[in-house]
Amino acid sequence: MSELQRSLSKDESSAQAPPRLPSGIALPLLYQGEFLQLFQEASQFPGIVRLDGAFFRLFQVNDATLIQEILRDKQKRYRKGKLMRQLIDVTGDGLLINDGELWRRHRRLASPAFSPRKLDGYAECMMRAAHLLVDRWRDTSEPVDLLHDMSEITLVSLLETIFGIGFDETYAGVSEVIHQMLEQVVLRGRSFFPMPLWVPTPSNLRFRKKIAEAHRTLDQIMATRRASAQDDEPVDLLGQWLQQSDEQEDGEQHFSPQEMRDELMTMLIAGHHSLAIALSWSLYEVARRPEVQARLQAEVDAFETLPQGFKAFEQMTYTRGVFLEALRFYPQPPILLRDCMEDHRLGEFSIKQGDQLLVNVLAVHHDPTCWPEPEAFLPERYEDIALEKMLQHHYLSFGGGSRSCIGRRFAVLEGCMLLAMIVRHMELTLCDPEPVPPKFAAMMVPETPLRLRLSPR
Numbered sequence: 001m002s003e004l005q006r007s008l009s010k011d012e013s014s015a016q017a018p019p020r021l022p023s024g025i026a027l028p029l030l031y032q033g034e035f036l037q038l039f040q041e042a043s044q045f046p047g048i049v050r051l052d053g054a055f056f057r058l059f060q061v062n063d064a065t066l067i068q069e070i071l072r073d074k075q076k077r078y079r080k081g082k083l084m085r086q087l088i089d090v091t092g093d094g095l096l097i098n099d100g101e102l103w104r105r106h107r108r109l110a111s112p113a114f115s116p117r118k119l120d121g122y123a124e125c126m127m128r129a130a131h132l133l134v135d136r137w138r139d140t141s142e143p144v145d146l147l148h149d150m151s152e153i154t155l156v157s158l159l160e161t162i163f164g165i166g167f168d169e170t171y172a173g174v175s176e177v178i179h180q181m182l183e184q185v186v187l188r189g190r191s192f193f194p195m196p197l198w199v200p201t202p203s204n205l206r207f208r209k210k211i212a213e214a215h216r217t218l219d220q221i222m223a224t225r226r227a228s229a230q231d232d233e234p235v236d237l238l239g240q241w242l243q244q245s246d247e248q249e250d251g252e253q254h255f256s257p258q259e260m261r262d263e264l265m266t267m268l269i270a271g272h273h274s275l276a277i278a279l280s281w282s283l284y285e286v287a288r289r290p291e292v293q294a295r296l297q298a299e300v301d302a303f304e305t306l307p308q309g310f311k312a313f314e315q316m317t318y319t320r321g322v323f324l325e326a327l328r329f330y331p332q333p334p335i336l337l338r339d340c341m342e343d344h345r346l347g348e349f350s351i352k353q354g355d356q357l358l359v360n361v362l363a364v365h366h367d368p369t370c371w372p373e374p375e376a377f378l379p380e381r382y383e384d385i386a387l388e389k390m391l392q393h394h395y396l397s398f399g400g401g402s403r404s405c406i407g408r409r410f411a412v413l414e415g416c417m418l419l420a421m422i423v424r425h426m427e428l429t430l431c432d433p434e435p436v437p438p439k440f441a442a443m444m445v446p447e448t449p450l451r452l453r454l455s456p457r
């Protein structure tokens with residue numbers, strides 16, 4: 001053994017096993033599904049803490065520097081968590097859960113549809129959805145349930161940006177099927193350990209039926225879109241992918257029809273719920289804080305016409321900050337999942353092949369060593385932080401490293417444009433003064449409905 005190998009193996013052997021959260025605390029919370037409480041209990045431990053169930057080694061990582069190692073510096077030693085691979089029945093081997101060469105190919109093929117120039121095209125569809133929402137809200141005197149309305153409007157916008165389906169007669173049928181399927185995904189996501197889908201329980205049967213309907217609908221949309229004349233430069237993501245696959249010569253194979261359907265489904269699953277909840281919390285925080293609402297209105301009112309597309313990012317910095325800050329408070333999801341592929345040392349701890357890691361985004365976002373005054377809502381924090389450099393500032397709402405969210409610019413753009421449009425036309429007031437706490441249901445959802453009263457400005 002060389003000197004170097006000897007010193008490396010000594011270094012490895014000096015690594016410690018992570019401390020363990022007493023099983024009297026961990027197991028009841030794990031099996032009762034009290035996940036936010038479990039993560040909070042485990043956040044008391046600096047670094048890494050072992051949570052463990054009977055049949056697996058499960059660790060929570062609370063330390064911001066170790067998290068950068070997992071997501072960026074040592075990312076090749078990890079793959080997406082097994083728990084996430086449960087999505088395979090819905091998304092196939094799509095980008096959210098695939099790994100290795102398959103992931104690299106899919107990411108390369110999918111990425112051009114998220115370039116700044118393409119985002120400018122989506123912005124128009126986002127604006128149409130925003131107008132639709134404001135028009136509806138102008139006509140209502142009743143309090144609105146934010147998550148309900150945001151789920152509807154983000155689906156309107158996603159169906160147009162992803163599939164090119166405008167808000168017309170086709171929309172109603174498609175959105176019904178997709179919405180029902182997404183609802184089932186959310187219901188199932190509430191459990192960390194759902195019953196495998198092959199077990200014919202009533203809820204599994206319902207879920208399988210909704211997935212099959214959604215798959216059929218997507219196949220039809222793809223067939224219709226392929227048969228119809230293509231624009232020179234399609235705006236929607238499906239149109240772009242179909243055009244790319246037609247133009248492919250002997251270079252890299254484009255998505256097969258099945259891969260394309262899986263990736264379309266992936267975009268819906270990854271984009272819809274996260275966006276709807278993030279927007280709901282953003283509007284709720286604005287309504288709770290008159291000073292934030294006033295500053296937001298001042299920024300938006302200063303424009304004769306609201307900036308669209310990439311300009312919205314650059315010019316509406318406070319609006320963008322409100323959306324990002326709401327996502328820091330309530331990250332969607334609050335934890336990321338990774339499985340370790342080889343024994344190695346992480347900080348001072350030893351991690352083994354097969355270990356499952358929960359990357360604790362929520363703890364880092366509230367850590368005073370990463371974020372001064374972490375409990376203060378300060379949208380101005382982000383003025384000098386580029387979206388591409390968020391990980392180095394310990395902002396993890398869009399993950400980090402090469403597996404960071406492919407839709408992050410899309411999401412922030414939609415967040416900015418909807419917020420801007422809403423505060424320009426409506427004054428937001430809380431219905432209930434009592435704060436609404438978040439609960440864990442794969443994402444951080446409100447425990448009770450977020451209700452606002454709206455008056456036209």
Ligand code: HEM
Binds near residue numbers: 097275400402404405
């Ligand atoms: C507020 C909205 C959003 C949030 C908070 C969010 C958050 C995230 C996070 C944290 C990841 C990394 C997951 C991990 O490392 O395990 C991710 C990945 C991903 N997101 Fe998003 N996302 C949002 C919107 C979107 C949208 C609108 C789309 C697409 C239209 C999208 C598509 C994806 C995809 C495909 C991945 C997997 C990327 C890969 O591994 O290559 N997301 N997202």
